Amino acid sequence: MHYYFAPMEGLTDSVFRRLHHQYFPGVDRYYMPFLSPTVHRSLSHKEERELPRADSVDFRAVPQILTKSPEDFLWAAQICRDRGYDEINLNVGCPSGTVVAKGKGSGMLRDLDSLDAFLEEVFRKTPLPVSVKTRLGLESPEEFPAILEIYNRYPIRELIVHPRVRKQFYNGDVDMEMFAYAVTHSNNPLCYNGNLFSLAQIHSLQTRFPQPLSVMIGRGLIADPGMLSGGTNIALLERFMNELLETYEADFGGSRNAMFRLKEHWSYLHTRFIGCERLWKRLRKTTDVSEFRAITAEIFHTLPLIEPKKVPAE
Ligand SMILES: Cc1cc2nc3c(=O)[nH]c(=O)nc-3n(C[C@H](O)[C@H](O)[C@H](O)COP(=O)(O)O)c2cc1C
Incomplete structure (x- = not known):
């Protein structure tokens, strides 16, 4: 099983990732909080700092992009490749009102034809393997089978599923039945994300889904930074x-x-x-x-x- 640190805007920046890895090893990949490309096609000073060359740190980190424009995504993917990264992640999960209103993040799940067209263009030209972090839908988990059908058309390096819908933000139950649906129906490798706060919970997930699976942990590792390295002393x-x-x-x-x-x-x-x-x-x-x-x-x-x-x- 691979363990990933979830991207968390305002929490898991470059300083945090470097120190966390130094003090509490055990995370296989750190997913970075999203970068949102602009029409200016340049990185701000802060974005430059947050996207150091991949070989400047001794752990794997994966940049994440929030956009609905394939051209902007491909531009960012090339920048990431030039900096030595070997994967780029697409954010299809952000629930924020302003993001969703622009059709980005989980807002991409509103119009599945557009999502399909976006992925088609991206996978035709991407210079890097692409992983996707997604929710089950906007309003209802019943939206997910149609969404998964679209993901299944593309060679996604890993599909990271946070089994909630947009309107739940980060609250309420995770839908394990729909995650089980993903396990049986996804053509792509899967990663589970959501409400893992202890090794015991990770263990019961493993018991329920013995097939190869990665897990991504966010709040659990902020609260218990040593969870994966023998406990937080x-x-x-x-x-x-x-x-x-x-x-x-x-x-x-x-x-x-x-x-x-x-x-x-x-x-x-x-x-x-x-x-x-x-x-x-x-x-x-x-x-x-x-x-x-x-x-x-x-x-x-x-x-x-x-x-x-x-x-x-x-
Ligand atoms: C403060 C905060 C910031 C977040 N920032 C991002 C982000 O930049 N990109 C992203 O894909 N998800 C982001 N998330 C969602 C987390 O990556 C993760 O999916 C969510 O917290 C559920 O996982 P958990 O229960 O292990 O925390 C954020 C969540 C929180 C609470």
């Missing part, structure tokens, strides 16, 4: 979070933006500490970096971590 987690803060402080040229970035992480991380509600409330509210540091130190030094559920013995 508090001392290591503290060093990791401190180095993350210091690196952002140096990169952003200030502490406040670095602190706000880390608060995003803490919105998931705090759920793993027993009795953290009061300190999390203070952490969320503070605008003072020294207070932020003091509260996080108090969490690390006084609160126990929730023990993850044990993986059943074979």
